[in-house]
Amino acid sequence: MADHAPNRPGFDCRQSFAETLIALARSDARIVAVCNDSVGSSNLNGFQKEFPDRMVNVGIAEQNMVGVAAGLANGGFIPFVCAASPFLTGRALEQIKADIAYSFYPVVLCGMSPGMAYGELGPTHHSIEDLSWLRAISGLSIVVPADPAQTAAAVRWAVGADIPCFLRIGRFKVPSVTANPDDAFAFGRADLLRHGSDLTIVATGIMVSRALAAAEVLAAGGIAARVLNVSTIKPLDEAAIIAAARETGGIVTVEEGVVEGGLGAAVAAVVVRHAPVPMRILGVSGFAPTGDTGFLLDHFGLNSHGIVAAARELKG
Amino acid sequence: MGGQPAAELGGARTLASEMAALPDAERGRRLADAAREIRRSIVTAIDAAGAGHIGGDLSVTDILVTLFFGVLNVDPADPTHPDRDRLILSKGHCSAALYSTLALRGFIPREQLLTFMQPLSALNGHPNRRKVPGVEANTGPLGHGLPIGVGSAIAARLSGRGWRTLVVLGDGELQEGSNWEAAMAAGHRGLDSLTAVVDRNRLQQGARTEETNRLDPLPDKWAAFGWEAFEVDGHNLLALYEAFTRQRIGMPRCVIANTIKGKGVSFIEDRVEWHHKVPSPDQVRQALAELA
Secondary structure, three states: OOOOOOOOOOEOHHHHHHHHHHHHHHHOOOEEEEEOOOOOOOOOHHHHHHOHHHEEEOOOOHHHHHHHHHHHHHOOOEEEEEEEHHHHHHHOHHHHHHHHHHOOOOOEEEEEOOEOOOHHHOHHHOEOOHHHHHHOOOOOEEEOOOOHHHHHHHHHHHHHHOOOEEEEEOOOOEOOOOOOHHHOOOOOOEEEEEOOOOEEEEEOOOHHHHHHHHHHHHHHOOOOEEEEEEOEEEOOOHHHHHHHHHHHOOEEEEEEEEOOOOHHHHHHHHHHHHOOOOEEEEEEOOOOOOOOHHHHHHHOOOOHHHHHHHHHHHHO | OOOOOOOOOOOOOOHHHHHHHOOHHHHHHHHHHHHHHHHHHHHHHHHHHOOOOHHHHHHHHHHHHHHHHHHOOOOOOOOOOOOOOEEEEOOHHHHHHHHHHHHHHOOOOHHHHHHOOOOOOOOOOOOOOOOOOOOOOOOOOOOOHHHHHHHHHHHHHHHOOOOOEEEEEEOHHHHOHHHHHHHHHHHHHOOOOEEEEEEEOOEOOOOEHHHHOOOOOHHHHHHHOOOEEEEEEOOOHHHHHHHHOOOOOOOOEEEEEEOOOOOOOOOOOOOHHHOOOOOOHHHHHHHHHHOO
């Protein structure tokens, strides 16, 4: 049953994240990194070595970490807050709301190792609620790159964006899904990765490569599935979603997170208003049992088999 | 440590330098005049709004007056100047005191105070930096100001600019753990451009702080986190001025200002029920008479 998008190498997006950030920091002294004892786990040892003064490690103190980032932005810096996503978003949620989003400080919140990347460490260390929590906060944009090229492009975008935003930086290895590395990511744009007219699979983050694998299986069975990579969860590319609903007549969403309030809920809110079509929302339900990330993704049907089954059910 | 003091804003004749040049008695008189006017403004604004946190507003007034009229290097004509001193009111519920101070200092029109908490007013019950010049952070939930202040002080050091950061805290709010995360970080880093001012009125919304969740010995707690900490009479304007303008000694400073909640209005002073009670018309008249 395991599904690992066969025959293609996998990448940890933290590496692309760190390389891009370091390269940008060389020519932009406003860039600082803010950590909660997470220098290594954010893959920022190289940043610390090259820019020791601009690595603000506040220790294991997430509330202070996010408030400090707001203060740094007040002082003219561009803070990249790099911390394990469950602790950044869960522990410091009120700071994200009040200090960053409501105060509207242009801080880049980087949720590292999100979803179920920490596998057998268990639900305390999983960040499956983050998209749901953060979507509810006004003024905060949410970006979920699907591969290293998108990650690099999103980091470059974030430096100049001058708005509060959250980047979900994957640790679970994924193959490259970007067709054109020179145009890997545009803020607010959903990318059409595969044409199809029978239904649309709307995926984000590490699920995008699995959606593409599912589309291949479906094609072999005579179902032409469109695949949309939604790398900006908020603001959502509503035009792409509406077009998909109208042109393909059905939508399956798939995300590495809870189904209450994440990508699926965002897509459903657009679909139900503008172009009601049958939908299936795939994600995580309940706290995960013990297992590594690959096992857990399979456990929750977050693989090509699960997506294919949902698509076939949808097509009746 | 902490860089050079920032250049004075608004040309040579800033209020802070003017104050520094005055004899003590004259400085004290000017600050007292401003404090009296701001207390009257607070009572009037809360009367018009029918809401507000009058007890804490009146206890923090002398602190804000001393800072805005005697200490802060700020320019109402250029409120986001990159070299400005940063004042963060962490006890954001005392917005009437902040707005009244900002108005008297020229950041906002004084007539705007009458819109306090009215529908669609810029003057929300808690301050919004995007709507009110002179506000640095949208505070309100307690325990948020000091971490932001630590970030501001780190930014001052990294940038080589010399601005000071002052964070005004309630005492009850020190029960929020985020303050101590920030205190630990500031002490560790020796952020001597950072001053925390605790409005130590010994009352929180529901009871006395020491009955609710004890804070004493408060100076010892800050000292244990690597801060220079001392107490002053929070209603002695010259003592506050001296505390806020002492030489830096390589560590962050905590000024514990012993205050009286409701200071200046006899029937409000040191009474827990006046945390956010609104005075009746008769009580407003009496309060304004006492503050004349």
